[in-house]
Amino acid sequence: MNRCAVIGVGQTHYTTRRRDVSIAGLVREAALRALEDAGLTFKDIDAVVIGKAPDLFEGVMMPEAYLADALGAAGKPMMRVHTAGSVGGSTALVGASLIQGGVHDRVLVVAFEKQSESNATWALSTHLPFSSSLVVGAGGYFAPHIREYMRRSAAPDHIGTLVAVKDRLNALKNPYAHLKIPGIDQKMVESTPMLWEPIRYLETCPSSDGACAMVLSSESAVTGTPAWVHGTAMRSEPIFRASRDTVSPQAGKDCAADVYRQAGIADPRRQIDVAETYVPFSWYEPMWLENLGFAAEGEGWKLTESGATALDGDIPWNASGGVLSSNPIGASGLIRFAEAALQVRGMAGEHQVDGARTALGHAYGGGAQFFAMWIVGREKL
Amino acid sequence: MRALATREVAIVAFAQTRHTPHDTGLTEPELILPVINEVKERTGLKRFGFTCSGSCDYLAGAPFSFVSALDALAAWPPISESHVEMDGAWALYEAWVRLQHGDIDSALVYGFGKSSLGDLRRIMTLQLDPYYLAPLGLDQLSYAALQAAAVGADRKELDEIVRRSRADGRANPYALDLPDPERGEDEPLAVRPLKLTDVPPITDGAAAIVLATGDLARELSDNPAYIRGIAHRIEPHYLGMRDLARSASAADAARAAGVGKGPVEVAELHTQFPHEEIILREALELTGDTVINPSGGPLAANPVMATGLIRIGEAAQRILDGRARRTVAHAAGGPCLQHNLVTVLEA
Numbered sequence: 192m193n194r195c196a197v198i199g200v201g202q203t204h205y206t207t208r209r210r211d212v213s214i215a216g217l218v219r220e221a222a223l224r225a226l227e228d229a230g231l232t233f234k235d236i237d238a239v240v241i242g243k244a245p246d247l248f249e250g251v252m253m254p255e256a257y258l259a260d261a262l263g264a265a266g267k268p269m270m271r272v273h274t275a276g277s278v279g280g281s282t283a284l285v286g287a288s289l290i291q292g293g294v295h296d297r298v299l300v301v302a303f304e305k306q307s308e309s310n311a312t313w314a315l316s317t318h319l320p321f322s323s324s325l326v327v328g329a330g331g332y333f334a335p336h337i338r339e340y341m342r343r344s345a346a347p348d349h350i351g352t353l354v355a356v357k358d359r360l361n362a363l364k365n366p367y368a369h370l371k372i373p374g375i376d377q378k379m380v381e382s383t384p385m386l387w388e389p390i391r392y393l394e395t396c397p398s399s400d401g402a403c404a405m406v407l408s409s410e411s412a413v414t415g416t417p418a419w420v421h422g423t424a425m426r427s428e429p430i431f432r433a434s435r436d437t438v439s440p441q442a443g444k445d446c447a448a449d450v451y452r453q454a455g456i457a458d459p460r461r462q463i464d465v466a467e468t469y470v471p472f473s474w475y476e477p478m479w480l481e482n483l484g485f486a487a488e489g490e491g492w493k494l495t496e497s498g499a500t501a502l503d504g505d506i507p508w509n510a511s512g513g514v515l516s517s518n519p520i521g522a523s524g525l526i527r528f529a530e531a532a533l534q535v536r537g538m539a540g541e542h543q544v545d546g547a548r549t550a551l552g553h554a555y556g557g558g559a560q561f562f563a564m565w566i567v568g569r570e571k572l
Numbered sequence: 573m574r575a576l577a578t579r580e581v582a583i584v585a586f587a588q589t590r591h592t593p594h595d596t597g598l599t600e601p602e603l604i605l606p607v608i609n610e611v612k613e614r615t616g617l618k619r620f621g622f623t624c625s626g627s628c629d630y631l632a633g634a635p636f637s638f639v640s641a642l643d644a645l646a647a648w649p650p651i652s653e654s655h656v657e658m659d660g661a662w663a664l665y666e667a668w669v670r671l672q673h674g675d676i677d678s679a680l681v682y683g684f685g686k687s688s689l690g691d692l693r694r695i696m697t698l699q700l701d702p703y704y705l706a707p708l709g710l711d712q713l714s715y716a717a718l719q720a721a722a723v724g725a726d727r728k729e730l731d732e733i734v735r736r737s738r739a740d741g742r743a744n745p746y747a748l749d750l751p752d753p754e755r756g757e758d759e760p761l762a763v764r765p766l767k768l769t770d771v772p773p774i775t776d777g778a779a780a781i782v783l784a785t786g787d788l789a790r791e792l793s794d795n796p797a798y799i800r801g802i803a804h805r806i807e808p809h810y811l812g813m814r815d816l817a818r819s820a821s822a823a824d825a826a827r828a829a830g831v832g833k834g835p836v837e838v839a840e841l842h843t844q845f846p847h848e849e850i851i852l853r854e855a856l857e858l859t860g861d862t863v864i865n866p867s868g869g870p871l872a873a874n875p876v877m878a879t880g881l882i883r884i885g886e887a888a889q890r891i892l893d894g895r896a897r898r899t900v901a902h903a904a905g906g907p908c909l910q911h912n913l914v915t916v917l918e919a
Contacts, residue, residue, distance in 0.1 A: 192673045213703055245635030246657065251706075252630040252698040253657055256906035259806045260813075266824065269806040269911065270666065273629075273657035275636050281654055285666060292672030314635055427623075427653040429642040442650035449652075557639050561653075 194571060195290040196417035197532035199229030199406030205369035205517035208307040209400040214249060215261035218303045221402035222262055225299065229406040230414050233263030236406070237295035242272040242282030242302040243521030244556075245315075249308040262301060274425075276329075276469070276556025278302065279403070279524025280563030283552070284423045286407045287565070291423075296412040302526075303402035304519035311398050311520065330395055330472065332558065334387035336437045337474040341389065343438065344477070346492035348389065351473035352380040355394045355515060357501050358470070362512025364502075364541035369399045369517040394473040394515075401519035403526045410571075418532035421549070421566040422453030430558040437559055443482040446562040450551075451484070454566035459551070460485045463566070465507045465534045465544040467527035468553040471514045476500060480508075483553065502542065510534065510542040524554025528565055535569045581671045582789035582796030583917065584782050585611040586885035586892070588746050591777035591873040595688040598776075600627075600637060601644040604684050607780040608644055611680070615782050615792045618646075621676025623653040624667045626660035626683040627877045630695050641684070652676075659683060659842075660779065660881030661903030661913050667783055668802055677788045684778035685877035692774060692876065699907060701809060712907075713771060715811065717763040719908045720770070720847040722816035727765075731756070733846035734769050737865060741872020748773050748873050772844045777875025779882045797888035797899075797917045801829030804903075804913035811908055822855035822902065822912035829914040836862045837896040840883035842904040844870045851909065852902060862900075866890075880904065884915050891919050 201224025203209070209217055218241070226232055239262050241255050251257060255271035262269075274281040279302040286300035312328035340346070359375045362368035372379075375393075383392035408417070426446035428435055435441065447459075456462045468483070470476045480491035485506060494500060500508040509515070511530040514523045531550035533539040539547075548569045555562050587610035589603060612618060623645065627638045638655050647653065656662045660683015667679035696712035734753055741747035753759055753769040762768045782792070789796040805821035805828075807814055814820075826832070839862050843849040849864060858864070865871075867886040870879050880903025887901035897919040905911040 192675065215701075245629050247629060247635050249702070250698065251702045252695065253628060253905070254699075255658075256699055256806075256910055257701045257705075257809050259906075259910070260808050260810065264806050265808045266805060266821070268804045270662060271657050272654065273638070274655050275639060285654065288666070288669050288673070292669045294669055294672060425652050425654055426650040427642055427647055428650040429645070429647050430639055431643050432648055435648075440650075445650050557636060560639075560642070 192291045193293050194410040195287045195420040196408050196413050197405050197567065198408045198414050198417050199225040200529045200533055201225030201228060201404040202367045203401045204367050205399040205401035205519060209305065214254065214305050215258055217305055217400065218258055218301050218402045219261040221404040222299060222301055225404035225406050231406060236263060236297050236299045238268040238289055238298050239264040240270045240272060240282055240286040240298060240300045242278040242525065243304055244276060244278055247314040248311055249305050262299065274556060274561050276520060277524050277554040277561040277563045278556065279522050279526065280528055280552065280554030281425060282525055283405060283528040283565065284425055284563055287420055287423055290407050290409050296409045298407045299404060300407060300525065301402060301404040302522040304521040305400045306398040306519060307400050330387040330390050333472055334390055336559065337389060337472065340438045340474060340478050344489040344492055346477060349377065350477055350492045350495055351389060351394050352377045353495055354473035354476040355380045358509050358513045358515040361502055361510050361542055362516035365511045368512040369397050390472050396471040396514045396518035399517050399519040401517065401522055403522045403529050405529050416536045416538065418535045418567040419571050421568045421572045422450040423565045424449035426562045428560045430560050438478065439482045440559050442560060443555065443562050446564050447483045450564045450566055454572065456566065459483060460506055462549060463551050464547040464549050465510055466551040466553065467511060467530040468508055469514055469524060469527060469555050470509060471518065473515065476508060507544050510539065510544055524563060527554055528552035532567050535567050579672050579674060579785060580798060581668050581783055581785050582798045583888035584784045584789055584793040584796050585614040586781050586889050587611045588779040588882055588885060589777045590746050591748060591775045591875050593748050593773050593775060595686060595776060600684055600686065601640050603778045604641055604682060605644040607778050608682065611780045611782045617678055617782065620678045620680040622667055622670045622679040623651050624655065624663040624681050626656045626658050626663040626881065627685060628657060630698060631685050631687055631689060631876060633690055659903050659905055660878050661884055664781060664881060664884055665802060665804060665913060668799060671783060671785055677785045679783040680780065681783065682778065682780040683878035683881040685875050686776040687774050687876045688776050713763045713766060715907050716845045717766045718811060719816045720765050720845060723847040723850055725847050725850050730770065730846040733849050734871060737869050737871035740866055741868025744867050744872065746873065747868040748775065750872060766845065770845050772870045772874035775873050775875045777873065777878055779878045779885055781881065781885055793892060795892050795894050795919055797891035799915060800918045801916040803828035804911065806911040809910060816908055819851050819855040819909050819912060822852055822909065822914065825912050825914040826856045829916045831856050831900055831914060831916055834898050836898060836900045838863045838866060838887060838890050838899040840865055840867060840887040841902045842870060842880045842883050844874060848909060856900065888917050891917055
């Protein structure tokens with residue numbers, strides 16, 4: 192397998208509505224920034240991979256056809272990835288696969304969502320005829336899983352608010368973050384309305400417009416400061432399997448085990464310096480801490496409570512502010528992967544974790560059944 | 573761009589549904605399950621190193637229509653899996669790339685679609701630039717008609733392509749039974765210059781393919797269909813920026829895949845309209861010796877999102893059956909053949 196490196200990262204500002212750009216303008220902005228970071232132009236790119244969450248969010252079916260021009264893809268291969276909420280991560284992995292398989296030397300990966308074009312909650316509540324559902328939006332689906340986690344782990348009620356505050360404090364240090372709430376504290380989070388018991392308004396992710404792009408490169412085509420890909424993995428499990436554990440899905444555990452094996456990681460808590468994980472509702476931090484092996488079963492909330500996952504803790508999670516602070520859905524996974532790369536390249540700016548050498552990027556989607564992960568490092572593996 | 577990676581990958585099994593021109597009441601997982609089971613039985617494989625599928629949410633009119641497909645796969649323990657919102661042919665491409673890594677030796681690929689559920693002609697409008705093209709209301713038949721007009725082919729040649737496709741389709745148990753066009757000059761127009769008989773049938777269907785490498789391929793099939801070349805290219809979206817009478821991207825993809833390196837016995841082309849066959853024969857530089865779409869092609873069965881994958885399957889089946897030694901498959905996406913994928917298969 193050929194080595195793959197991230198040599199360019201580009202992000203747009205994440206915000207409720209980007210009225211000043213079209214969808215094409217939005218993705219091009221991220222792509223040009225990634226190319227600039229790599230010191231390259233569209234001419235240096237062999238292939239383009241684009242990902243986004245359901246097409247219903249913008250009402251454009253298979254938009255890669257329309258976006259080929261804006262992304263300089265004409266005359267090149269272009270792929271469109273869609274694996275539900277994990278799609279941003281999967282997009283990076285499909286791009287990396289093209290390099291690792293020796294097919295290309297430089298691949299541009301882009302993911303976006305322009306949520307202001309529609310109402311995501313209702314786009315996610317559309318069901319096929321004959322399959323009636325009382326679930327409204329993703330929060331309605333995941334809240335029972337969170338309640339079950341709280342029951343099993345006997346975690347105190349305030350853990351979710353700790354994550355909501357911590358990630359938004361991190362967002363204040365990230366120039367691209369959507370939600371910037373100066374003075375945010377536990378009291379403020381607790382004063383916001385309950386949306387889906389136990390998820391309060393400030394414990395959920397925003398709806399954002401935004402795009403993120405990366406330039407991926409083979410070893411021989413590296414420019415600038417590379418982040419080396421140490422491992423990649425995807426796992427999926429069926430949504431209706433009766434025995435599956437929706438609180439700590441087997442697919443998440445298997446995906447983590449696979450990516451850790453490739454990267455030579457036996458103890459993620461000690462060996463990983465910073466993790467960018469897909470936490471769209473505050474309680475998913477302790478849940479994923481356990482699922483990803485950073486804490487023993489039932490112990491994840493204690494790690495959060497101890498401050499270990501804060502920017503100055505021993506294992507910072509979501510130093511960028513995470514999905515709780517910026518959520519252009521289809522791009523959210525790719526942003527996790529890109530932020531992991533920025534950390535090991537030492538280019539994360541104010542939210543840089545000192546001395547970060549190894550980072551985890553994580554995304555999940557569907558009914559907590561699709562997982563995509565990678566480990567990136569400052570050095571070649 | 574570097575030369576194509578060279579790990580030997582072969583198609584060892586192909587299955588498709590008996591496609592229908594109407595909704596038979598099957599859900600998508602129910603549509604997929606029999607073809608998945610068929611390729612599993614034929615290969616004896618229950619688990620695959622990688623799985624990839626192609627489908628489109630807009631056909632079902634709901635987000636994540638591919639999610640429930642996992643229930644048809646018996647994906648437990650959890651599987652390494654991905655999905656393209658493209659024809660299943662691109663899912664096969666992604667799986668082929670994944671097999672180049674060298675750490676796995678098999679992959680399952682499938683594509684499915686039920687175009688009976690909505691108004692496909694108008695749904696395809698939603699694929700156009702949402703600011704400048706979609707508001708014009710240009711539907712699938714209208715933009716195909718623009719391309720047909722640009723080609724300006726002899727009507728007799730087009731009629732013969734339709735007649736041949738339908739006749740071949742009637743001989744193919746998986747394709748639809750469509751009658752010979754009988755009315756000649758009087759055949760009603762769909763959108764000038766397209767006749768109604770030039771329009772591919774609304775079709776529901778699914779297909780699955782198993783890929784294998786090296787020793788496993790030889791173990792699973794007496795005549796593996798080796799992928800000797802596979803490449804795809806996209807063109808600008810705006811119809812006014814392209815010469816609609818030609819397909820530069822199909823020609824580029826054909827060159828990259830190495831179509832011209834040997835004689836082509838059979839070519840299965842993703843020709844939804846007869847004029848597209850004329851464009852693609854030229855782009856792929858196919859001669860009169862090549863048999864085109866012996867399955868009947870998309871004019872005889874067009875289960876959108878599986879149609880391109882079926883072309884690869886049909887081209888491979890000729891080799892798996894020992895009836896051919898070198899075949900070519902083509903898949904397309906986007907309006908007016910915007911995106912083209914070409915696969916060269918050899919015994």
